[in-house]
Every structure is written in C-alpha cells, then in structure tokens.
Amino acid sequence: MKTNLKLLSTIVLLIAFFSCKDNKGTEATTETTTVATPTDTKQGQAFIEGDVAKPNVLQIAIGSKDHTTLVAAVQAAQLENALVNAGPLMVFAPTNEAFAALPEGTVENLLKPENKAKLALILKHHVTPGNYSKDFLKKFKHLGQASNENVTVEVKGDDVYVGGAKIIASVPAGNGIVHVVDKVILPGN
C-alpha cells in the first residue's frame, strides 16, 4: 500500500509535469523565458568557488585572524569585488589593533549603513593600483590611491612608512600584494 501510494503520487507528478510540458510545446512559438537579471550583491569574481589559484588580496585578508575588523569593513562597504579583479592591487591592511587604536566608537560609527560611502573612501585610501614589494616601495616618494588622493612613502632605516603607517609584514597575493600596516591611513578630507 505504501508503495502504491508512492507510485501514485509519482505518477500524478509525472502527469502534471508532462501536461505542463505539452502545454509549453504547443505554445513553443510564443514561449518566452524570464531570466532574472542578477542583482545579488554576492556575485562576481570574489565569489567563485573551488578556485585553485593563489589566494587574492581579499582571500588573504579573510584568512588572517589579525584582520577581522578590516574584513568586516570591506564587507560593510561592499568592496569585495574591487579587491578580487585582475588588478594588480596593493592593499595596506591595518590590523585589528590598528583599528582599535582609533578613537572610541569610530569603527562602530563607520560600520553603520548610512556611513557606507565614507567607509568605502577610507578603505580605498588603503589601495594602490600596483604590486610592489616593501623594498621596491623605497623607490617611491608617494603613491596614488584608489581614493583619488596620494599617500607619502617614507623610509626610516629598514622600515617603510606609507601614509604614516609602518609596514610590519607582507604577503604576496594572486592579484597583487598585502602589506600589513600598524595604523589606519586616513584620507585628507
């Protein structure tokens, strides 16, 4: 009986399916299919799964336990896709400590939806189109950032400071390089 019932429901289903299909068949010439235009924000190169390529700058940040604030900020500003394209991109990635050193309430405030544009501008101020090692950066006096503002490059002994933030580690990425910095670099305006 059990089996019969299952069978019955299957048959009913099949009929339903075929009648539907037949229906379509007879109207083939007028048939149209509505394809939804992708509007999902979680689309783009950042969200391709099963990528065996070398991690990109965003994946490196996501994988770092010292950069959870930065990653949260990138997500809040919906800048993921800007960080995963062909680039090359050089990201100056402030640590959680660097964000924590900002005046109290700053980060919380920036993460609010109404401050998305402001947050995006600050984050873009940490991105250069280019891919230069710490040593190579010593050749520069300044860098042009994605915020459309420049940052200074200073060399003190072996250390390189970008916009006043010291590079404390560097991780090459598939589409550029991540320089970990000890300060948040704030744009002029």
Added chain:
Amino acid sequence: MKNIFKISIGFLMVAIAFTSCNDGKSSKSNSALSSSAAEKVYVAPGEHDEFYAFISGGFSGQLSVYGLPSGRLFKVIPVFSQDPEKAYGYNEETKPMLNTSHGFVPWDDAHHPDISQTAGEIDGRWVFINGNNTPRIAKVDLTTFETTEIIEVPNSAGNHSSSFVTENTEYVVAGTRFSVPVPQRDMSIKDYKGNFKGALSFISVDPEDGRMDIKFQILMPGFNYDLSHPGRGKSHGWFFFTTYNTEEANSLLEVNASQNDKDFIAAINWKIIEDYVNKGGGEKMATNYAHNIYDEETHTATSTMKKEVVVVDPTKVPGAVYLLPTPKSPHGCDVDPTGEYIVGNGKLSANLTVHSFTKMQDAIKNKKFDGDAYGIPILKFEDVLAGSVEQPGLGPLHTEFDGKGNAYTTFFISSEVVKWKLGTWEVVDRQPCYYSVGHLMIPGGNSQKPFGKYVVAMNKITKDRYLPTGPEVTQSAQLYDISGDKMELLLDFPTIGEPHYAAGCPADLIKPKSKKIFKLEENKHKYAVKSEADTKVTRNGNEVHIYMSMIRSHFAPDNIEGVKVGDKVYFHVTNLEQDYDVPHGVSMIGANTSELLIMPGQTETFVWEPKQVGVWPFYCTDFCSALHQEMQGYVRVSPASSNIELSWSLGDDF
C-alpha cells in the same frame, strides 16, 4: 501517519508542479509588458539581427562580425593574421597584403575598429582597424567583408591611438603609443628624454574609392599616445589624443610614468595643419613603408614600398596644437555626440575628467596658458574643465554615449559599467560586468548619432562564466539593454581572441550592399579562365601553371601528367559558379600551404612543389553539392629526368 505524510507531500509536490506551471504561464502572459531578457535577445530562426557589431580580435589579429542583439557570430574577417580557412596570407593573391618594411609579417594585434562616416553619421562603407605591433592601418570593404587595403605607418611603434575617422572620413588617424627616434637611428635608450618623438599620422581617405594615403605626420613630444577621438559638430576639425608617460620614462613605466599628477589630452586642429601642408608646409622625410592594395577585379593584391612622408613640427604651426592637463594617465579619450565634451578616463584616477570644447576655445582665444611642453602651449586645467564625475568607480577606461544626454563608462578594477549624466555629472546607474571590463560599444558610438539601444561590454576575464575549456577560456562580451532608465544585462556571448574594441551600426546600412557573387565576366585575374574551354597547363622551365576551373561537381582539368619532381606548380583556380553561396575549396596532398576557398567568379592560386614521384590527388574541400565527394582529380609526378610531355584532360575515357 507516515502514509498520510507521504500522500500530503505527494499532493503538495503536485500542487507545486501545477503552480510553477501556472507561474510560467502568467509570466508569459505578462511578458509583453514586463521585461524579459531572453525575449529581447531572441532572433527567430531565419530572422535577421537589428545591428552589426564589428568586434576586434585583439591578439588574434582579426575582426569578427556579430549580430546584435543575438550575439551570433557571422564571420571572422582576416586582417593582420594569416587565416588558413580563407587562404588569406597563404594564397599568392593575398600574401602581399601582409608585406611590411620588415618583410612578411603574418600576425598583428588588432585593436580599434571604426566605421566610416559622412556628415558625422555612420555610412557603413568601410571599417578601419589598426595593427598595433608592426604599425599598420587596414581597411575592410563592407560590400565584400574583406580586407582590401593595408598601409604601414612609419615613424610609429605600438600603433595604439588609432584608427578613428573624422566626421566625413577625411582622415583615419593613427597615433603612436611608443615614442621612438625619428627617423630611427642607433642611439642610447637613456637619451630618450627630449630626443624621441611621438608621431601622430593623418591618413587621408579618398571619398570615392577609399584609397588611403599618409597626408602628414605631426612629430609630437616623446610621450605615449594612448587613445584618440575626433571632434564632431562644433569641434569638427579637431582631434583629441590622450597621453601618458609625460615623464618620458624609458624604464619601469609602472612607477616612472605615474609620477605626474596630470598628463595631457593633446588637442590638434588638423584643419590648420592640413592647410599648412597644402601650402607646402612640413618637411619631406625619407622613410620606407608598405602600401598594400587588394584589387577586386584582378582578385590580387599588390604591395608598393613608399619612400617619403611629410612631417610637421607642431611648434611651427601656431594655433594648431594645445595640451589639456588631465589627471593620472588617461586611457580613453571620448567626445560626446555634440562635440562639446571631451572625456578623459584617467585609469589611475578615481574620478572622470570632462573638458569643455567651448571653454578650451575661450582659453585659447584669451591665451590663458600655463607654460608649455617643448614649445606646445599648455592650457590651465581649471580653464578647460567642464566638470568631474566624482568617485564613479575604480579604473575608468572608456566612455560612450547614447545620444540622449547619458554617458556610459567602463571601470576595469571595480568591473562595472556606470551610467552618468552629461552636464550634471551625476551617476544614475551601475551594472556589474563579469569580469574586468575593458572597452564598451554603443552602435554609432563614435558619431553624432549613436543608436542608444544596447551597449556591449568587452570583458578581459571570464573565469567561471562558461563551461570550462582548460586554462584558456574564451573571452566574453556582455550585452546590456540601455533603452530604459536602468541598464539591464541581457546576454553573455563568447568572442574570438581578445574582444578589444568594437564598432556597430544598424544592419540596414550594410545589408542591402553586401555582395553575393563576383561577376565572372569582370574577373581580370592574370590566370583566370572564363570557361572550361580556356583551361590549360603550361610550362616555363620548372614552373608549371595550371589554369583550372571548378564548378559543381568537377575540376577542369582533373587529370594532369608531365609534372616532375622539382617543379614549382601553380594551381590558378577559377570558380565558374555564378550562384550565391556556392564557394568551392581545393587542396593538394602535401602542399605546404592552406586550402583555397574560392568565391563564385573568383580566381585564387596556391603553389605546390612535388617532392615525390607518384600519382597525387587533389579535391574540393568545401561541401559544395550532392556530388561534392566526386569532385577530385590526380596529378602524375614523374622523376626529374622524365621526358613525359605535359598533358591534361577531363572525362577523356568516356
């Protein structure tokens, strides 16, 4: 209980099935009103597309022809690269097309197609396209969809800010990317600065037959010239070129060419320079470049080496050349349909800079200069700026216009097309590209009359968008509907090579003029035959010429004897058909070349140098007819010492 559960699930599923079916119907009944991407790109079997799109193949060296909105590929036109399918660059007739001052160069990097214009509107006569690597400009005839002329550009290297036409196709313009010593000479690379020159070439186009001729070259300072566009309407007579590397660095440009906050858009009044040259101005410089012309009547190309070019020193022509400061290594240089706005897409800038032609004219009139570069006056940025689009995206690259007051700019780094309003500079819409878009195209984009219905985005990165094909995947174009307030992504379609840039126009401009056959009686090929009675084989030393014909479904002659090892055998084959879409092909076993694919009424030639004694077959390679498989023949090859006389026949045994 279990059963009841199952039954209810069964019913539920049936209900879902019905509902989804009904949903399908309801969306169908609404589709006449609501948006439907599939409906918008569907061109029913046998129907034609509304637009032609000519999309360059980038590093493939070719130009492909698509229909819009379907995205269907109709033809790959060989331009700068050999194509064994069509024997382009392989047969004796078209080999001269690829001749240059460096000898035979069978490949190039084809970038920016542009369709000819009359009175500022696309006229659909020719498409011009530039070869970057060994600087050349090609012309494709849009009655035959074949490359009919290629002119090499001397004193140029990396022919990138090309091949854009002025509003009556007075000129097709070619600017150099690399500055080089002019004339070329042995000197240290380190002495680049101040010594290398950037040549901007104005190639005149004959209004009747389209014949190209380098009228003059302007020898500009040693910057890199990236892209260009003509003035139109009020700014007709001017041409605008983006520059980068105004630092004149010769090494590590990714650092050294990004030092200046602003580079320039060079504004050239070509009418003033044309007048200067017509009155004997400029200097005749000795040079060497190839000019290759394909003649439709002889079906044969000839290559001529030219030895002289007129060069103009811009500082000697007052009022002709100005520099407009433009932020951060601008790439695209785009002029809106009215000719008022000149958009500089500063690829390292986060803003878009728009200059005003009217303000530029005022600044020139009032001599508001901010110094000069090698004697060329620099206008003040603030005096020519019409406005900026603030923070529209990352990595602006190219802007086109819909003719309704909107501009559409691609952003490479943020991978999107952004729509903004001319005059108010406000961003009104944005749509993502999958992925990393380069150029975009609106049919009629480089004209006073764009057809603002679709925009095609040409993407550099594909990744997961199609079924994978190993490490190399096809590059992708995307079609957006721009007829409404919001852009709507309709379609992805694959392309050949790198879809670098495109030009498009309504199909009706070209369709009625497309040639169906070549008239046999007009065939003036040196080795043409007009009937089977004319076919023959001749010998001149070790050169054998076969005057052969082809028609459904045999070759004449199809049995040839008396050919010897060491001979050079020319197969001159004429297609006697006079029926639309009945080409024949031919190929010979062991011939060190491609097949021939011969259109009705056309003659083509391949060379075969037999190395082995024997009886060797040839056959038709294009499935031409029910008896295609019978369309074949033999050549008997005897030892070099043989005394067998040449003989040929068709059907002698019967």
